[in-house]
Structures are given as structure tokens and as C-alpha cells.
Amino acid sequence: MTDTTTTTWPAHAPHPNDAEAISRGMHGDPFRILGMHQETGGPVTVCVFSPDAAEVTVLDHKGKEVGPLEPLRNDGLFFGEMPKKRRPFDYRLKFRNAQGHEWELLDPYGFEPILGEMDEYLLGEGRHEELYRRLGAHPTTHGGVEGTAFAVWAPNARRVSVVGHFNAWDGRRHPMRRRGATGVWEIFIPGLGMGEIYKYEIVGAYGHTLPLKADPVGFFAQNPPETASVVHGMPRHEWTDSGWMQARPADQRSEPVSIYEVHLGSWRRTLENEVLDYAALADELIAYVGEMGFTHVEFLPVSEHPYSPSWGYQPVGMFAPTSRFGDPEGFAKMVDKLHGAGVGVIVDWVPAHFPTDAHGLGNFDGTALYEHADPRQGFHQDWNTLIYNFGRQEVANFLRASATFWLKELHVDALRVDAVASMLYLDYSRKDGEWIPNRYGGRENLDAIDFLKGVNRVVRDYAPGSLTIAEESTAWPGVSRPVSEDGLGFDFKWNMGWMHDTLEYMQQDPIHRKYHHHKMTFGLVYAFSENFVLPLSHDEVVHGKGSMLGKMPGDRWQKFANLRAYYGFMWGHPGKKLLFMGGEFGQEREWNHDQSLDWHLLEDPHHDGVRQFVRDLNHLYRSEPAMHQRDCSPEGFRWIEGGDSENNVFSFIRYGEEGTKPVVVVCNMAPVVREGYRIGMPQSGNWAERLNSDAATYGGSGAGNGAGVRAVEEELHGLPASAAVTLPPLGTIFLTPE
Known part of the structure; x- marks a missing residue:
């Protein structure tokens, strides 16, 4: 073994053990050794590690040489005393390598701490x-x-x-x-x-x-x-959306919320299948979403993630917009421009788990730091990911700060929190013996519950006017109840039960639908137990599930008619709306994250008809208070007739605040026209057919009530008036009083 130390060890030099630890990169307190120091009564000394240098000289603030440093070891560690200086001073270092090349640097070990x-x-x-x-x-x-x-x-x-x-x-x-x-x-x-x-x-x-x-x-x-x-620092963007941010209501239950869910990498691409950058996406989205009438766009996770086929749901950068589409300023500018166009921005946020990639958070400091050490708590079997240790205060703080960052610093309007159910239950997707009960012997993840409540409290304080939306698929009580009332504190919750039930109904051949009628009505039993979003999300069009259009039964005409009628039922139903991109024009193939949507389909009148109908649904939903003001209140809904299973017909009324006009919605989920179908009405008089999913302009047969409906003062269905209406085949109609 070669001796790398000097023959004579300077009196005031670091101890040889410290010097060796510095040279080997194993010293735990380098600032105690490196840089400029002066012990009481001793000389000013400087110690530098620079393995590229053959010579090191200390310069004062004027560039004057104060003294050379001598090799303390033969591996790049230099040391020297400054006999002409009685106290520490501002200095620079000049280096020369064996080839005679010189360079100057300030010493990182000559600066005071940053953190206070x-x-x-x-x-x-x-x-x-x-x-x-x-x-x-x-x-x-x-x-x-x-x-x-x-x-x-x-x-x-x-x-x-x-x-x-x-x-x-x-x-x-x-x-x-x-x-x-x-x-x-x-x-x-x-x-x-x-x-x-x-x-x-x-x-x-x-x-x-x-x-x-x-x-x-x-x-x-x-x-x-x-x-x-x-190295970038926090996004540097001059925001222009102060009016938008200040105008956001704290409670948006009575506001129209219609969400267009977007995967930025596959919404629209160039002819060469290249992704668009944030600037181009902003321009394209503003034009399209503005015409379509959606109130918000929701982006699948844009936090930095290493694996594109995860769609962003395995993030490693909880404070970094993905670089796939540009820099953080590009993301901020996109949000700003969307706000300027009157479009809110929601991002999917993933605090439930993180990937095992070596450069990520796993085993970060050689221990299970962010995750649980025990795989029964710290490993997610479904996704092969690691689960955050929500009970560790620093980890919970890290995640809360991430939520604050997106909402406060990047002006995002809402976080849709992914996989909440997997956080709430210790036995989520686990068999007996594969999970550890809580301290009371139960299956509830008490740390995760406290964490979620903490997130929702903090974002209220740091980002007023922003929302949190839970993707939670169980019957956990009070998800959207305030924390002060022992709820989790979310503003809204995805209604996964409604989605599963209604899709199951719609996939039935109409001749069998009468046996599944309750699938369309059961959601109203619990529709106001939470503040719900009705989601037809990306999860319904991937992994062999086919497209929304592909789920519909019948021939080609019937498939389109079913889809339009279903969207009509959804927009009429209480709850905020969410539709994944491509669903609005009847994308035929399953979603592929590596390809653009099939925009060429809009050349087909049937596909463009679906798009036009969704557009008109959004505009009706936003313009008629009865369609949104009481989305989360039982006073906003009344069945006219919810039990006509023989005819596959559903009829109901939507009410807004006092003084607003009601909207009557009737859905005929059978492929036959029903002439003179009589329903109760909330008031007599003339009623206009505001929307008809079977209108010829949408690709339908044109059956309906184009001249309007006359309601007479004859009680029916417990209502003071009634009217005979024409129900189009596989169609939904909306009526409002003239």
C-alpha cells in the first residue's frame, strides 16, 4: 500500500484521520475541515480538496496572492497557514494542474449556511x-x-x-x-x-x-x-391571471364543473407523431375546450416520471412538471393562458405511492426513509411501487408541500388525488397475513387519514379558492365532508359506483335492459351523501376495456345513438361531469398513450355529431342554473318516473335555486319511438325541447318535439301538470318552460 501522506504533518493541519476521510469522501462533517479556519490563538488556515490540481494558491479579495497551499496528501488535499493574516478574510483559490492550465474559483467552504x-x-x-x-x-x-x-x-x-x-x-x-x-x-x-x-x-x-x-x-x-x-429554481413566470385567481369561489358545489380529462402526450401530436410542447398544447386546448364548453381541463399526472407507460402515475418529481413538453415556465404559461381563456386547470396528484427506480426516493439515505421498511406496509403489490410512510412527520410535510406548490406556485385550480382508497385501508388488495392492523386492531390506515386531512387543511390556508378531488372507490364516510365535521376534507369525490353501474346497464342489449333498470336509478339513493363528480375517465378505455363507443350495443347507428343518450343521462344527472379525451367524439379504438387521438374521425358525421352533442350539453349545463346549482343537494332533483323498466324510460326534474326555471330530462333507452308518452310536469304551459340527442344534426333520426310540448293542468306522477311527449329511439331530451 502506497503512503499518500506528507512526511511532516503540519501542526495546525486536520488530524490525519480527518484528512483521510476527506480524501476518501467519507467525512460526515466536511465544513469542519475544508475551507478557512482559525482556532483560538492559532493562525488562519485553509484546507482544500482538488484532485485535479497540482498547485493551489490563496488570493485575497483584490486578487493578491496571500500564500500557497502545500499537498497534505498526494491525492488532492492541500493545506496551508496564512501567517500575514490575523483573522479570516474573503478569499479566492487559484489552481494549476500538471499541464500548467490555471483557473480560479471561490471556495464553497468559505460561505455561511443558507438555512436559518x-x-x-x-x-x-x-x-x-x-x-x-x-x-x-x-x-x-x-x-x-x-x-x-x-x-x-x-x-x-x-x-x-x-x-x-x-x-x-x-x-x-x-x-x-x-x-x-x-x-x-x-x-x-x-x-x-x-x-x-x-x-x-x-x-x-x-x-x-x-x-x-x-x-x-x-x-x-x-x-x-x-x-x-x-438546476432551475422555482418557476419564473410573470402571472397575468390575478383576476381569475381572486374570483374563484371557495365553495364550487353550486358552480358548473365540466371536466375534460387529458393526457398531454397523446391528446394531439404532429403528423410525425411528435408530442406538442406546453405552448402549442395551450393554444390547441384553448381553441378546442373553449368551443366545447368544458369548464376545466384535468391533466393526467404531469409530475416528472421516468416511465411513460405509467401515464404519470409513478412520479419521482413531486415538484417538477415533466420536461417531456418543456420547462416549468412553459407549464406555468400554459396554466396562465388557460385561465385567461376562462378554463380551470386540474392536475392528477399521486401521494399514494412512488416507483422503485434507483434514482428515486426508495432507500434514499440507505434506509426506508420515505417508505415503510416492512413490505406489508411499504410495498404496493398491485403496482410494484413503494408506499409513503404517512406517519413520519417529515414525509407528510414533504407531500403537503408538494400539494401547496402545485396550487399556490403553479396556480393549478384543483388536485385530483389518485388512489385514495389504497391509502385509507391497510388491507387494500392484500390477503390475510399480508398486512399489519392499526393500533386498535382495525384495517383503517390512521396515519393516512391524518395525512389526507392535513393536506386539505393546509391547501385551504395556503391556496384559497383551490379544490381537492378524491378518487375514492369505497363507501368510506365523509370523504367530501369538512375536516371540522370529522370528514376527510375533500371538496369532491369521484362517483365510481355510478360509473360502474350505468356502464353495465348501457352495455346490455336494450331487450335485456329492463332487468338492469336499477343500475341507472340506484345512484340516486346515495347521490347526495357526498359531493360527487361523475367520471368517465381514462381507466374505462384502457387495458382491453375498449372505447366508450365500443361498449355500446347494437349496429353502428345504435352504438352512436346509445352513446349520445348515455351522455345526455350523465349531463342531466346530479353531479359534476368528467369525460376523458376522445370520448367526446366517439373514439373507436382503445386509448394508446403513444399515439394521438384519431382526430380524422371528425370527418365522419356520426363522430362529429357526438362532438356537437357534448358541446351543446356543456353549454346547456352551464347556462341553465337548474342543471348545476344543486348538483350536490337533494332539493335539486326529483324523479318523475324512475320505475318504468318495461319501456326502458327514465324521467326526472332538475331544480336550481328559487326563481330559476326547472329542466325536465327524459331518457328512452329502447330503440323504438314512443309517441304520446305521458309524464308529470312541474308546471303547465309551453315547454321547449332544448336538446335532443336524436336530432338529425347529431346523426340521429330526427324524432322528437321540435315544436315544443304543451303541459296541461292534469296531475300525474304527483306533479300538478302533465304532457304527452315524443321519445326518440335511444334518445335523451331536455325540456324547459318557455
Whole structure:
């Protein structure tokens, strides 16, 4: 073994053991060794590690040479005393390599800490709700010098370093300072700016160097399949949507909410099958969604994710809009432009689990830090992912801060929280013996419950006017009840039961539908137990499920008629609306995330007819208060006749606030015209047929009540008036009083 130490060890130099640990990249407190120091009564000293250098000289702030440093070891560790200086001073370092090349740098170990005592306190308490302002990589000016401040939480690490091209990916060169009991490591690297790629090299709890890690609070990443983080800082965008943000009502139960669910990578592509960037997507979406009348777009997860076929549901960058479509400013500008066009923005947010990719959060500091160590709690069998340890205050804080970031800093209007059911139940998709009961012996995940309540409390405070929407598929009580009333605190909940039941009904041949009539009516038994969104989402058109059009029975004409009639029933039914892209024009094939939607289908009048009908449904839904004001209130709905199973007919009334006119909705789910079908009406007089899914302009037969309907004062169905109406085949009609 070669001796790499000097023959004579300087009196004030670091201890040989410390010097060796620095050179090997194994020192846990590099700031105690590296940089400029002065012990009481001792000389000013400087210690530098630079394996590329043959010579190192210290310069003062004027560039004057103060003194050379001598090799302390023969592997790049230099040390020297500054005998002419009585106290520490501002300095630079000049390097020369063996080939005579010279360069100058400021010493990262000559700067004071970035994080303050309050940051330490809040991070340690798990209550730093805007921790993204301190953790991550922030280009900044520190001590009058431009550079980048890095900070990362890794409490069980023995050493953490920033690595990148700027230091040859050598973890010995920029080891970080540990900030006490918080477990946060930080460093300011002068001269490093926007666009530098980096990762963290971590020596774990057991002394092993882990695979390089992306920044958990990184704001930008390389375009997958590359996995490094990119120095960027928080998005820099001059927002122009203050009017929109201030006008958002805190309670949107009485507002029209019609959501167009979009996967950005496959909504629309170029002729060469290239994805559009955020700018092009914004322009295209504004034009299309504006015409179609949707109030909101909802993006499948846009958090950075390594695997495109996950559609974003396995994220590694909880603070980073994916780089697939541009930089964070591009995303922010897209949101801003949508707001300017009167369109709200919802993003899917995934706090339930995260992927096992080596550069991600798994085993982050050599321990199960973000996840549970026990796979019965920490491994998701369905998705081969890791489950967050919601009971760890720092992990819960990390996730709450992510929610705050998207809503407050990126002006997103709502988070649709994915897979809530998998969070609430410890035995979710597990057999006996594969899960651990809670402290009371039950199956409820008490930590996850507290976490979800905490998220909903925090976003109310930090992003007023924003919404949270739960994808929750069980009968868990109070999902959309306020936390103050012992609910989970969400604004809305997806009505998965309604979706499954009604689709099962619609897939039946009409001759058999009378035996499944209750599938269409059962949802009204519980329709107001939560604030519901009716979802026909991406999950219904993937993995062998076919398209919405493909689910409909009958010949080609009947398929389109069934689909239009079903959409009419959905828009008439209480609850906010959500439709996945392509469903609005009857996409025929199953959704493929690697291809654009089949926009050429709009050249077919049948497909364009579906699109026109959805457009007109949205405009009616938004313009008639009875269609949305009491979506979440039993006072907003009344059956006229919900039990006519023999005829496959459903009729009901929608009511708005006092003083608004009612809307009567009648659905005939049989392929025959019913002339003179008599129904009760809320008032006598002339009623206009506002929409008819069987209108010729939509591709229908044209049967209906084009001249309107006359209601007379003859009681029927417990209502004061009644009328004879024509029910089109496989059609839904909407009537309003003239």
C-alpha cells in the first residue's frame, strides 16, 4: 500500500484521520475541515480538496496572492497557514494542474449556511409547508456571490454530496454540511447556475455509496429516459391571471364543473407523431375546450416520471412538471393562458405511492426513509411501487408541500388525488397475513387519514379558492365532508359506483335492459351523501376495456345513438361531469398513450355529431342554473318516473335555486319511438325541447318535439301538470318552460 501522506504533518493541519476521510469522501462533517479556519490563538488556515490540481494558491479579495497551499496528501488535499493574516478574510483559490492550465474559483467552504434557525425548526417539526423554498436547488446570490444553494433531507446518511459534470461526478469534491438534528444537508456552490445537471451522491447509513439520487425537491429534470435533476429554481413566470385567481369561489358545489380529462402526450401530436410542447398544447386546448364548453381541463399526472407507460402515475418529481413538453415556465404559461381563456386547470396528484427506480426516493439515505421498511406496509403489490410512510412527520410535510406548490406556485385550480382508497385501508388488495392492523386492531390506515386531512387543511390556508378531488372507490364516510365535521376534507369525490353501474346497464342489449333498470336509478339513493363528480375517465378505455363507443350495443347507428343518450343521462344527472379525451367524439379504438387521438374521425358525421352533442350539453349545463346549482343537494332533483323498466324510460326534474326555471330530462333507452308518452310536469304551459340527442344534426333520426310540448293542468306522477311527449329511439331530451 502506497503512503499518500506528507512526511511532516503540519501542526495546525486536520488530524490525519480527518484528512483521510476527506480524501476518501467519507467525512460526515466536511465544513469542519475544508475551507478557512482559525482556532483560538492559532493562525488562519485553509484546507482544500482538488484532485485535479497540482498547485493551489490563496488570493485575497483584490486578487493578491496571500500564500500557497502545500499537498497534505498526494491525492488532492492541500493545506496551508496564512501567517500575514490575523483573522479570516474573503478569499479566492487559484489552481494549476500538471499541464500548467490555471483557473480560479471561490471556495464553497468559505460561505455561511443558507438555512436559518426557523427553517431548521420547522423542518424538524415537519411543519415547513413551503419547504420547497428552502430544499432543492435554488440559483441565488449568497454573500454577494451568484451561485446555487442545494439542500436535501437525508437524516441517516453518513455523507451527502452534489455531483454533476461540473465536478466530474466525483462525490468527494462537494460534500455537504449537515444541519443538526433535522437531517438536512446543504451547500452553496458559487458560480453554478441555471441548466447545470446534478444528482446527490449519498453514503448510506451502513457506509455504502448508494446509486445516484435525483433531487426529491427538484423543479426540473432531464428528459426521460435520462434521470438527472436540472438546476432551475422555482418557476419564473410573470402571472397575468390575478383576476381569475381572486374570483374563484371557495365553495364550487353550486358552480358548473365540466371536466375534460387529458393526457398531454397523446391528446394531439404532429403528423410525425411528435408530442406538442406546453405552448402549442395551450393554444390547441384553448381553441378546442373553449368551443366545447368544458369548464376545466384535468391533466393526467404531469409530475416528472421516468416511465411513460405509467401515464404519470409513478412520479419521482413531486415538484417538477415533466420536461417531456418543456420547462416549468412553459407549464406555468400554459396554466396562465388557460385561465385567461376562462378554463380551470386540474392536475392528477399521486401521494399514494412512488416507483422503485434507483434514482428515486426508495432507500434514499440507505434506509426506508420515505417508505415503510416492512413490505406489508411499504410495498404496493398491485403496482410494484413503494408506499409513503404517512406517519413520519417529515414525509407528510414533504407531500403537503408538494400539494401547496402545485396550487399556490403553479396556480393549478384543483388536485385530483389518485388512489385514495389504497391509502385509507391497510388491507387494500392484500390477503390475510399480508398486512399489519392499526393500533386498535382495525384495517383503517390512521396515519393516512391524518395525512389526507392535513393536506386539505393546509391547501385551504395556503391556496384559497383551490379544490381537492378524491378518487375514492369505497363507501368510506365523509370523504367530501369538512375536516371540522370529522370528514376527510375533500371538496369532491369521484362517483365510481355510478360509473360502474350505468356502464353495465348501457352495455346490455336494450331487450335485456329492463332487468338492469336499477343500475341507472340506484345512484340516486346515495347521490347526495357526498359531493360527487361523475367520471368517465381514462381507466374505462384502457387495458382491453375498449372505447366508450365500443361498449355500446347494437349496429353502428345504435352504438352512436346509445352513446349520445348515455351522455345526455350523465349531463342531466346530479353531479359534476368528467369525460376523458376522445370520448367526446366517439373514439373507436382503445386509448394508446403513444399515439394521438384519431382526430380524422371528425370527418365522419356520426363522430362529429357526438362532438356537437357534448358541446351543446356543456353549454346547456352551464347556462341553465337548474342543471348545476344543486348538483350536490337533494332539493335539486326529483324523479318523475324512475320505475318504468318495461319501456326502458327514465324521467326526472332538475331544480336550481328559487326563481330559476326547472329542466325536465327524459331518457328512452329502447330503440323504438314512443309517441304520446305521458309524464308529470312541474308546471303547465309551453315547454321547449332544448336538446335532443336524436336530432338529425347529431346523426340521429330526427324524432322528437321540435315544436315544443304543451303541459296541461292534469296531475300525474304527483306533479300538478302533465304532457304527452315524443321519445326518440335511444334518445335523451331536455325540456324547459318557455
